[in-house]
Each structure stands twice: as C-alpha cells, then as structure tokens.
Amino acid sequence: MNSIRLRSFSHFFLALFLTLAAVGNSSAQDVGAAPAVSKEGVTPGSSNAGNASAAAAPAAAATPGAGGGDAAAIAAGDALFKGNCAQCHAVNDVVVGPALAGITKRRPVSWLIPWIKNSSKVVASGDEYAVKLFNQYQKQQMPSFQLSDQEITSILAWVTSQEGGAKAATGGGAGTDKADPATDTKLGADAGGAGQYADVLLIVLVVVLIVLVVTLVIIANIMKDVLRGRKDLDGRDVEILEQRFDWSKLYKSSAIRIGAGVVFTLVILYESVQGAMGVGLTQGYQPTQPIAFSHKLHAGENQINCAYCHTSVYKSKSANIPSANICMNCHSQIKTESQEIKKIYRAIERKQPIQWVRIHNLPDLAYFNHSQHTQVGGIECQTCHGPIQNMEVVYQYSPLTMGWCINCHRETPLNTKGNGYYNNLVKLHDQANGAAPFTVSSNGGTECSKCHY
Numbered sequence: 001m002n003s004i005r006l007r008s009f010s011h012f013f014l015a016l017f018l019t020l021a022a023v024g025n026s027s028a029q030d031v032g033a034a035p036a037v038s039k040e041g042v043t044p045g046s047s048n049a050g051n052a053s054a055a056a057a058p059a060a061a062a063t064p065g066a067g068g069g070d071a072a073a074i075a076a077g078d079a080l081f082k083g084n085c086a087q088c089h090a091v092n093d094v095v096v097g098p099a100l101a102g103i104t105k106r107r108p109v110s111w112l113i114p115w116i117k118n119s120s121k122v123v124a125s126g127d128e129y130a131v132k133l134f135n136q137y138q139k140q141q142m143p144s145f146q147l148s149d150q151e152i153t154s155i156l157a158w159v160t161s162q163e164g165g166a167k168a169a170t171g172g173g174a175g176t177d178k179a180d181p182a183t184d185t186k187l188g189a190d191a192g193g194a195g196q197y198a199d200v201l202l203i204v205l206v207v208v209l210i211v212l213v214v215t216l217v218i219i220a221n222i223m224k225d226v227l228r229g230r231k232d233l234d235g236r237d238v239e240i241l242e243q244r245f246d247w248s249k250l251y252k253s254s255a256i257r258i259g260a261g262v263v264f265t266l267v268i269l270y271e272s273v274q275g276a277m278g279v280g281l282t283q284g285y286q287p288t289q290p291i292a293f294s295h296k297l298h299a300g301e302n303q304i305n306c307a308y309c310h311t312s313v314y315k316s317k318s319a320n321i322p323s324a325n326i327c328m329n330c331h332s333q334i335k336t337e338s339q340e341i342k343k344i345y346r347a348i349e350r351k352q353p354i355q356w357v358r359i360h361n362l363p364d365l366a367y368f369n370h371s372q373h374t375q376v377g378g379i380e381c382q383t384c385h386g387p388i389q390n391m392e393v394v395y396q397y398s399p400l401t402m403g404w405c406i407n408c409h410r411e412t413p414l415n416t417k418g419n420g421y422y423n424n425l426v427k428l429h430d431q432a433n434g435a436a437p438f439t440v441s442s443n444g445g446t447e448c449s450k451c452h453y
C-alpha cells in the first residue's frame with residue numbers, strides 16, 4: 001500500500017470539502033441578508049397588489065398580452081386571476097375550488113377554455129371528468145366568465161408560472177415576492193423555486209462530503225494501523241506514517257499572520273461602514289402589536305381592500321390607522337369569543353383607542369403625501385410597503401431614506417394619462433428632450449424644496 005497516494009487523496013477531499021463549505025456559507029448569508037430593496041422593489045408596476053389589483057384588472061384585461069411577449073401575458077393573467085378567480089382558487093391550495101397547480105397537465109386547453117367560459121354546460125354535457133369534479137366539490141357551481149380565449153390562456157400561463165412556488169401565490173404576485181428577500185426569511189414564502197433546489201443540492205453535497213471525509217479518516221487510520229504492524233518500512237515511510245500536523249508552525253508563519261490581519265481589518269472596516277450607513281434606518285422594523293391583527297388574514301385571505309380600513313390613503317397626506325369602530329363592522333359578529341377580539345371590545349368599553357405601535361415614520365423635516373403617490377401617481381401600496389397582504393405582522397419593507405425617494409423619482413415616468421394638468425408640460429418636455437421619458441424628476445420631483453420646506 002502506498003501511503004503517499006493515500007495522503008494526497010485525503011488532501012484533495014479536504015480541499016473540496018472546504019471549498020464547498022465556503023460556497024454554502026456565502027449563499028446562506030444571501031438568504032439571511034436584511035431585506036434589501038432591489039430595483040424592482042421600487043419600480044411601480046412590478047408589484048402586484050393583492051386586492052388593489054382587483055380594481056386594476058379591467059384595465060389589464062383590456063390589453064392582454066399588449067407587449068406580445070410571455071411576460072406581458074403572465075402579467076395580464078395575474079390581474080385577471082386576482083380579479084376573477086382568486087376568491088375561490090389559489091395555485092397551490094384548495095380554497096373553494098381546487099388548487100390550480102398542474103392544471104394544464106391535468107386537462108387540455110381545449111377542455112379548459114369551455115370549462116372556464118361556462119362550467120355548468122360542460123357538466124351538463126356529461127363530461128366524465130367534469131361530473132366527477134363537480135360532485136367532489138359538493139355540486140358547487142363555478143360561475144361563468146365572459147373571457148376571451150386569449151385572456152384564459154394568459155390566466156393559465158400565469159398559473160403555470162406560479163406552480164411550485166410556496167403559498168405566496170395566493171396573495172402577492174411573482175413581482176413582489178421575487179423582489180423581496182424579506183418574505184423569504186420572515187414568511188417562508190419564496191416564489192423562486194430554483195433557489196431552493198440549489199440549496200437542497202448544496203446540503204446533499206455537503207452531507208455526502210462529510211460522510212466521505214469521515215470514511216477516509218477511518219480508512220486512513222486502519223491503513224496506518226496495518227502499516228505500523230509491518231517491519232519492512234524504510235525511514236521515509238515511517239516519517240510519513242508518524243507525522244502529526246504541527247499547529248504551532250501554522251501560528252508562527254508570518255504569511256498566515258499577515259493574511260489573518262488583513263482579513264480581520266477588512267471585516268472590521270466593512271462592518272463599521274455598514275453600521276454607519278445604517279444609523280437612523282429602521283428597515284425591517286417589526287414591532288409586536290397590542291392585538292394580533294393579521295394583514296395576511298384580512299387583506300390577503302379575506303381580500304378586504306386596503307382603503308376599507310386605511311380610509312384616507314387615496315385622499316390625504318397620511319394613511320390613517322383604522323379606529324376600533326371599523327373592526328366592529330365585522331367583529332360585532334365574527335369571532336366574538338376570541339381573546340384577541342375581546343381586546344377590541346375592551347378598548348371600546350374604556351373609550352380608549354387601541355395603542356398600535358407605529359412602524360413607518362419619516363422625520364418631520366421631510367414631506368411625504370400618500371394621495372399624491374397612490375391617487376395621482378397610481379402607485380400600488382406594495383411598491384413601497386412590500387407584500388403586506390402576506391404579512392402576519394407588518395414590518396417596514398423599504399428603507400425610507402432620501403436616496404430611496406429620489407431614485408424612484410428619477411426612474412418613474414409621471415402618470416400623465418387623462419390628467420389635463422400635465423398636457424402642456426408633456427408637450428414642452430417632448431420638444432426639449434424628446435426621447436427621454438417624462439419622469440417625476442423631469443417635473444422637479446428631485447428639487448430639495450419639494451420634500452423639505
């Protein structure tokens with residue numbers, strides 16, 4: 001047995017193992033990172049409001065596949081699904097009707113189109129699958145839909161694009177979820193399945209390697225024992241056989257010391273810069289609220305419109321927090337025995353408001369107006385607040401820094417359609433610099449005095 005070959009073998013595996021461990025560690029850090037706001041996160045239109053887009057559905061429906069591409073069809077399908085189907089269907093869960101994941105594999109499109117247009121006709125025709133499904137769902141009739149074939153295909157395209165994604169599919173669209181790593185860690189709702197597979201593969205590989213290394217160490221020890229029993233080894237072989245790893249040499253090596261010093265300094269520098277940049281930032285802030293009120297339950301699953309509770313969000317500067325009376329519209333009847341709901345009753349009896357903990361809070365030196373953004377600008381709540389409809393407990397999704405405001409103002413085209421106020425401005429802008437889009441900043445949205453005065 002050649003001991004030298006054995007040694008280089010185990011070194012090779014050790015090196016491989018360390019490389020993989022390093023890769024695994026860095027990707028784990030990606031997952032755990034603070035909810036960074038990617039570019040999509042602040043671009044209006046990339047977000048898909050849970051119920052707000054129900055209202056936007058007709059608009060999207062009017063231009064299905066406007067861009068002609070798949071992405072456009074999927075986006076149109078998303079809006080159509082939310083507007084027409086979401087109250088009864090989710091992609092990966094049974095709601096009122098079956099989960100729609102894999103539907104295009106279960107049924108041909110030539111069956112699905114007539115079914116969605118008029119399911120009772122298909123059941124009445126005696127179609128075996130339809131009758132069985134109808135009975136399985138307690139003879140509940142799915143309503144008929146006046147949708148075009150193209151609109152139905154775009155819904156199916158959207159459903160297919162959501163398959164395998166976690167529960168996020170019920171509320172947020174692909175846009176919001178992918179743009180938000182926070183959902184990943186906070187809610188376990190990650191629509192990007194590919195990342196998960198990579199992680200699983202990595203874990204499997206690491207486990208396999210650990211097993212390999214352990215086996216090799218055991219084999220090496222057995223070999224050593226066998227070799228020690230042999231008398232015909234020359235001096236060199238004995239030396240290799242008996243050698244121990246000398247840690248003190250490693251410690252004394254100046255190259256290693258300098259290397260460690262440099263790494264240490266870099267880490268400290270990086271951490272302090274990061275820390276300094278984060279002073280005063282409260283991104284990710286998620287306080288515990290006095291009542292376990294869930295946006296996921298109300299705005300997500302029960303599809304209550306944001307403005308039902310935040311009544312002033314389209315009309316005034318601030319979005320109000322609803323008073324207990326609004327809760328009572330429903331909770332005078334619903335879940336009256338729940339301990340959490342009884343807290344609402346107690347607040348009303350004592351004539352004291354519920355003491356919600358404020359999450360978003362700009363300093364007084366900055367002026368921000370909700371109606372300007374939601375009503376005039378047509379920006380979805382989710383663009384700034386993230387997938388609220390998936391949040392059990394609300395957290396601050398965006399950094400709320402000046403740079404965040406300004407970046408969006410630089411990139412976002414003004415919503416000038418049907419707004420006579422802008423007619424002349426748009427004309428002047430197009431004359432002056434035709435090709436450049438007419439953004440908020442072209443209209444002065446990055447001037448200091450717009451936000452500070």
Ligand code: HEC
Pocket residue numbers: 081084085086087088089096097098099100103106107112115116119133134135137138139140141142143145155
């Ligand atoms: C009011 C509730 C309701 C709405 C809204 C609704 N569905 Fe359904 N859907 C059902 C039920 C219930 C079934 C099960 C079959 C039955 O009982 O008729 C079903 C079945 C289906 C099936 C067959 C599923 C399978 O597993 O084979 C498809 C496809 C489907 N629905 C698509 C849609 C689409 C697309 C929309 C929106 C355009 C929609 N549904 C809107 C209730 C609804």
Ligand code: HEC
Pocket residue numbers: 050051289293295298299304305306307308309310321322356357358359360361381382385388389393394
């Ligand atoms: C049933 C009523 C209700 C609905 C519907 C509702 N909210 Fe809320 N919202 C509340 C209450 C109560 C609070 C305060 C408690 C909390 O933070 O969870 C709140 C808090 C918030 C906050 C944090 C406010 C702060 O303190 O900074 C945001 C942002 C928010 N809601 C956005 C939304 C959006 C977006 C929607 C629609 C997708 C929505 N809400 C739908 C009741 C509601």
Ligand code: HEC
Pocket residue numbers: 291292293294297298302304309322323324326327328329330331334335338339340341344
């Ligand atoms: C439009 C109707 C509606 C309004 C308004 C509403 N809720 Fe709800 N709420 C519901 C429904 C529906 C449920 C789910 C009941 C169930 O799970 O059976 C629920 C559940 C809850 C629960 C969970 C109760 C439990 O023990 O499971 C809490 C807490 C709650 N609501 C608090 C509030 C608060 C606080 C407000 C006011 C800011 C509010 N709700 C406003 C409809 C409403």
Ligand code: HEC
Pocket residue numbers: 306307310313314317318319320321360361362363368370373374379380381382383384385400
């Ligand atoms: C352009 C970004 C943006 C959009 C779009 C937006 N918000 Fe806000 N929201 C903010 C900022 C910034 C604050 C903090 C305001 C402050 O502290 O003065 C905030 C605060 C809030 C608050 C806490 C109360 C308040 O006014 O300070 C609620 C509730 C809220 N938003 C709900 C909503 C809802 C509901 C929508 C959608 C209809 C929405 N927001 C759309 C940026 C946005």
Ligand code: HEC
Pocket residue numbers: 042043044362366367368369372373376377379383384400401404405406408409412413414415416440443444445450451
């Ligand atoms: C998601 C993109 C987005 C973000 C983030 C955003 N804004 Fe805006 N903002 C807009 C748009 C779009 C308009 C133009 C609305 C319109 O008038 O059509 C606007 C307009 C404004 C205006 C009026 C500008 C004018 O020309 O009259 C002010 C003031 C303003 N925003 C302040 C803020 C502040 C402060 C923040 C950060 C806390 C912020 N915005 C964050 C998109 C954004």
Ligand code: HEC
Pocket residue numbers: 280362363365366400401402405406409445446447448449450451452
């Ligand atoms: C689109 C809105 C917007 C515009 C335009 C804007 N700011 Fe700001 N600014 C903010 C917001 C929001 C904050 C608060 C950020 C925070 O708390 O981190 C801020 C913070 C600041 C601060 C820091 C104050 C402190 O105590 O930390 C200074 C200084 C400042 N702005 C100066 C300016 C100057 C100078 C301009 C013009 C070149 C300008 N801003 C344009 C929104 C804006």
